[in-house]
Amino acid sequence: MSSLILEKVSYQYQQQKVISELDLTVAHNEIVCLLGASGCGKTTTLKAIAGLIKPQHGRIVIHGQCMNNGQLFVQPQHRNIGMMFQDYALFPHLNVTQNIAFGLSRLNKRERHTRVAQMIELVRLEGLEKRFPHELSGGQQQRVAIARALAYKPNLLLLDEPFSNIDTQVRFQLINDIRSIIKDQQVSAIFVSHSKDEAFAFADKLAIMHKGKIAQLDSAQALFQKPSSKAVAEFLGRGIYLDANRLNGQSVSTKFGKVGSVIALPDSEDKGQIYVRPQHLELINSPTGKVEILQQRFIGTDYVYHIKVDDQQLEVPAPAEQLLDTTKPVSLKIKAHAVNFFS
Numbered sequence: 001m002s003s004l005i006l007e008k009v010s011y012q013y014q015q016q017k018v019i020s021e022l023d024l025t026v027a028h029n030e031i032v033c034l035l036g037a038s039g040c041g042k043t044t045t046l047k048a049i050a051g052l053i054k055p056q057h058g059r060i061v062i063h064g065q066c067m068n069n070g071q072l073f074v075q076p077q078h079r080n081i082g083m084m085f086q087d088y089a090l091f092p093h094l095n096v097t098q099n100i101a102f103g104l105s106r107l108n109k110r111e112r113h114t115r116v117a118q119m120i121e122l123v124r125l126e127g128l129e130k131r132f133p134h135e136l137s138g139g140q141q142q143r144v145a146i147a148r149a150l151a152y153k154p155n156l157l158l159l160d161e162p163f164s165n166i167d168t169q170v171r172f173q174l175i176n177d178i179r180s181i182i183k184d185q186q187v188s189a190i191f192v193s194h195s196k197d198e199a200f201a202f203a204d205k206l207a208i209m210h211k212g213k214i215a216q217l218d219s220a221q222a223l224f225q226k227p228s229s230k231a232v233a234e235f236l237g238r239g240i241y242l243d244a245n246r247l248n249g250q251s252v253s254t255k256f257g258k259v260g261s262v263i264a265l266p267d268s269e270d271k272g273q274i275y276v277r278p279q280h281l282e283l284i285n286s287p288t289g290k291v292e293i294l295q296q297r298f299i300g301t302d303y304v305y306h307i308k309v310d311d312q313q314l315e316v317p318a319p320a321e322q323l324l325d326t327t328k329p330v331s332l333k334i335k336a337h338a339v340n341f342f343s
C-alpha cells in the first residue's frame with residue numbers, strides 16, 4: 001500500500017494558482033524530497049498534505065484513508081502525521097522529556113514513560129532529559145523534534161527545511177542519523193529542501209516541482225541520467241546546450257565531435273540538442289578551437305575556466321597539471337557520459 005497518494009491536487013491563494021493538478025505517490029517506508037525553485041509551491045504542497053490548507057480540487061489519501069476530496073476534509077489532528085519544521089518548534093518552557101511526551105496524552109502514564117525512554121534512546125539524547133531547549137545545540141534540538149514527531153507513531157512524516165539552521169559541519173552527520181532513525185521506524189516521509197546536496201543525502205527519490213506540478217519523480221541517479229525535460233536537467237545543475245545529431249542509440253555528433261553515451265539514448269527524432277555539464281567537458285588547445293575563455297581562476301588544486309560557447313557561459317574545472325595556454329585557440333572535448341539528448 002502506498003503511504004501517500006495525491007491525485008490532481010490544486011490550490012490557489014486568492015488569484016494565484018500555486019499547485020495545479022499535482023500528482024504524487026510515496027511508497028511505504030520511502031523518503032521523498034520535494035525540490036524546486038523558490039516559490040514553486042513546495043511548502044503549500046506540504047500544508048495541503050497536513051490539512052493546514054484545503055485544496056480547491058483533487059484527492060489526498062494517506063495510508064489508505066481518504067483525507068480530502070470534493071466532499072470530505074479530515075482535520076490535521078486526525079491525519080496521524082508527524083511534522084518537523086525549520087525552527088524545530090519545541091516548547092521553550094518544557095524540557096526534553098516533556099517536549100517528547102507532549103503528543104502522547106492518549107497513552108497512560110506507564111506507556112508514556114516507556115515510549116519517551118525509547119525515543120530518547122533512539123535519538124541518543126540520554127543524560128539530557130531534563131534540559132530545556134535553550135540548553136541544547138541546534139543538532140540536539142533537531143533530535144528532540146524528530147523524537148517528538150515520531151513518538152506517537154505517525155503514518156507519515158512531513159519535514160520542511162529541517163536542516164537549514166544547522167551548521168554545515170554537522171549537518172550531513174545529522175542528516176545521516178535522522179535518515180537512519182526514520183528508516184529504522186519504517187515511516188514514510190516527505191521532505192522539503194532548497195539544497196540538492198541535502199536531498200541526495202536524505203531522500204530515496206526526488207520530486208522536482210515545476211509550474212505547480214511534479215515534473216519528475218525518480219532517484220537522483222535516474223534524474224541525472226534521464227531528465228524528462230530541459231527544465232529538470234537545468235534545475236539539477238548548470239550546463240550548456242549543443243546542437244546534436246543522434247547517430248544511433250549510443251552516440252551523437254556535435255560540432256566538437258562524436259559523443260558516446262553510456263546509457264541508451266531515447267528513440268526519438270535525430271535532430272536535437274544535448275545538455276552538457278562541466279564535469280563532462282575537457283578544454284584543449286586546438287588550432288581550430290572557437291571556445292572563448294572569459295576568465296581563468298586558480299582554486300587550490302584546480303583551475304576554473306569561465307568559458308563562452310554559442311552565447312552560453314559556463315565554469316569548467318580543469319586539473320592544474322593540464323594548464324591551458326589561453327593565448328592560443330581552445331576547443332572542447334566531450335567525454336563519454338550518460339548523454340541528456342532532447343529532440
Ligand SMILES: Nc1ncnc2c1ncn2[C@@H]1O[C@H](COP(=O)(O)OP(=O)(O)OP(=O)(O)O)[C@@H](O)[C@H]1O
Binds near residue numbers: 037040042044194
Ligand atoms: N498565505 C499566502 N497568501 C498568499 N500567497 C501565498 C501564501 N503563502 C504562500 N504564497 C505564495 O504561494 C507561492 C508558493 O509558496 P510556497 O511557500 O509554497 O513556495 P516554496 O516552494 O515552499 O518556496 P520557498 O522555497 O521559497 O520556501 C509563492 O508565490 C508565495 O508567495
